[in-house]
């Protein structure tokens with residue numbers, strides 16, 4: 001499997017670790033919230049960095065506090081039609097202000113990469129690498145957008161009214 | 171697949187490029203007419219027919235392959251259900267417009 | 277009306293290129309049908325019984341004559357010479373080929389049209405009052421807001437894979453011609469005590485298996501906050517809407533299961549964040565869009581005195597004038613409804629020649645503007661009274677002069693089992709049987725306003741729940757049966773129809789409608805409309821007449 005960069009960052013190398021397995025000294029590990037509580041804190045503290053594995057359907061309010069402790073958050077999509085991960089990403093970025101790498105995984109389609117990038121994802125785990133080119137093409141499919149989004153692109157309203165004092169921007 | 175149907179069956183699909191309803195024939199190709207269809211009476215025959223039909227699915231020429239109920243007539247198989255009868259004839263309110271109205275050419 | 281600028285053009289063209297690429301990948305096998313299906317649906321392309329079906333958006337029901345001519349051209353070049361206008365201010369082609377769909381989208385893009393998000397689990401074409409900008413009954417033209425919503429919702433990255441489809445409707449008039457209470461979100465333009473404009477926000481309406489009339493979650497939302505508030509509703513819905521059962525995935529179920537008070541709190545809470553997110557368009561943008569909707573330069577004319585004389589001499593014209601024209605905000609003008617419901621015809625269908633003719637008539641008589649109503653008719657919104665006789669004559673000769681707008685034969689019907697892959701029964705032949713029976717205009721006018729709406733299955737594209745008489749096709753062991761319900765309404769006083777009893781076979785449905793109408797005619801009070809009589813009488817007398825006392 002390969003991890004595709006969506007935002008231009010270099011994707012971290014990180015290993016998915018299940019409860020009961022060992023963590024090597026300095027290893028970057030990806031753990032679910034339950035794994036996180038089940039692991040011996042002493043073992044955990046030996047990890048180089050910790051990433052959090054969540055499901056697109058997980059309740060944002062129930063995520064661990066202080067997301068900044070994680071070097072990476074991986075949102076897993078159960079199906080390409082299950083769009084909850086897009087909203088979760090937006091909330092993790094906007095509401096929690098998470099700055100680390102936000103990664104998507106699951107059976108996503110090539111045609112979704114730009115949506116992922118625009119809701120705040122940095123990277124995508126490619127389940128089938130033979131369509132890598134298609135995934136990349138769709139990443140730049142649209143050059144102009146009606147909405148402001150998490151990728152920092154300038155919406156057309158701003159292009160139409162460069163000097164407008166946009167009513168509300170946080 | 172949808173609910174299991176009983177009795178004699180034929181295989182229906184839509185052509186990928188234009189969506190036209192087509193029926194799987196004993197010659198292992200697809201016809202516009204249900205009357206050409208492969209009427210599979212028992213389970214063994216049905217399995218055999220479906221396996222053959224699936225091969226043409228692999229060519230990426232049809233979509234939505236499914237069994238539908240049918241009965242035999244002197245002119246060949248006829249679909250049982252209203253929906254499939256209409257698929258075989260074209261819209262009942264505009265019989266002039268169905269592909270069927272263009273003649274039976276392949 | 278709105279005209280694309282270079283940005284709109286670039287975005288819509290990028291979409292055409294994307295879809296062309298997707299079709300190529302589908303044909304080459306790089307995309308599976310399972311993957312391709314939601315992609316083609318988001319471009320309005322369905323697979324029906326006999327062929328693909330392409331649904332093209334007519335944003336908020338407004339189009340110009342050039343666009344109408346292009347729609348006619350597409351019908352000729354890529355289809356079978358006709359098109360079908362739907363209950364959602366869209367137009368459908370019944371016979372396009374997959375391989376040609378990208379070319380059709382290209383032809384549409386050239387005249388600033390598209391099929392973006394006309395299907396699929398995303399935010400659909402926003403609908404509004406077909407008389408917007410012409411009626412004297414509205415606070416303000418609602419279409420600029422609909423255009424704002426179109427832009428905000430097009431390719432919204434977060435809301436392209438919602439639990440289910442999502443429909444928004446807006447009205448700015450008291451008489452709700454857009455059935456907003458039957459939508460996922462309905463917006464009513466209002467004024468507060470200080471004359472500020474804003475919206476009443478109604479959420480969770482919808483038809484289908486579980487008909488629900490929307491509930492007001494906010495009495496007054498300042499108009500400048502519209503998009504951030506919509507974003508908040510959509511975010512709550514996308515995160516929490518059910519995905520385990522497609523029949524429970526609409527927002528109406530989420531609102532019911534969460535409870536409207538808690539749901540409202542969640543939205544308001546989300547809005548505390550979204551309203552500071554730079555989502556609402558700047559005032560300059562709203563002004564830019566609104567400038568496109570400046571009312572046409574109509575000459576203020578005195579009421580045309582010959583109209584009555586002509587009408588007194590020609591009873592057919594007189595009926596048409598009464599039923600198919602409405603008052604305009606500029607004196608000396610009328611809004612003309614062109615009925616796509618000829619008796620014995622297919623509701624909403626128009627031939628390419630008829631579409632071309634309507635385009636020409638719009639050029640001659642209506643400032644090149646045309647509207648599409650959710651009742652599947654076409655509208656010429658700005659016609660001078662003195663042009664009405666000539667216009668009527670031409671329409672009538674082209675089979676477009678049926679004077680039945682708002683009457684019993686102005687039936688809404690979905691395509692049903694003649695075309696639709698989901699159908700249980702045929703809606704069109706039932707409609708034809710009814711309109712062939714009730715084809716006497718005098719009788720129809722005597723019966724008065726009576727809306728019949730017919731769906732071929734529980735998905736309710738024919739809005740049967742909102743029909744004064746609703747008819748629903750069901751499949752009972754292979755036989756097509758039709759259930760009758762009474763008392764539904766899509767107006768401001770929206771209500772759900774009540775099922776009368778077991779269904780009737782196709783050949784008995786006309787008789788059953790006769791019976792229902794007969795009960796009303798016998799029992800109505802002076803000037804009482806059918807809907808009001810049903811509300812007063814209840815369904816009992818109708819049931820007894822149909823099924824006896826047993």
Ligand code: SF4
Nearest residue numbers: 690696699732733737
């Ligand atoms: S109501 Fe049912 S039959 Fe009619 S168009 Fe909709 S899905 Fe098809």
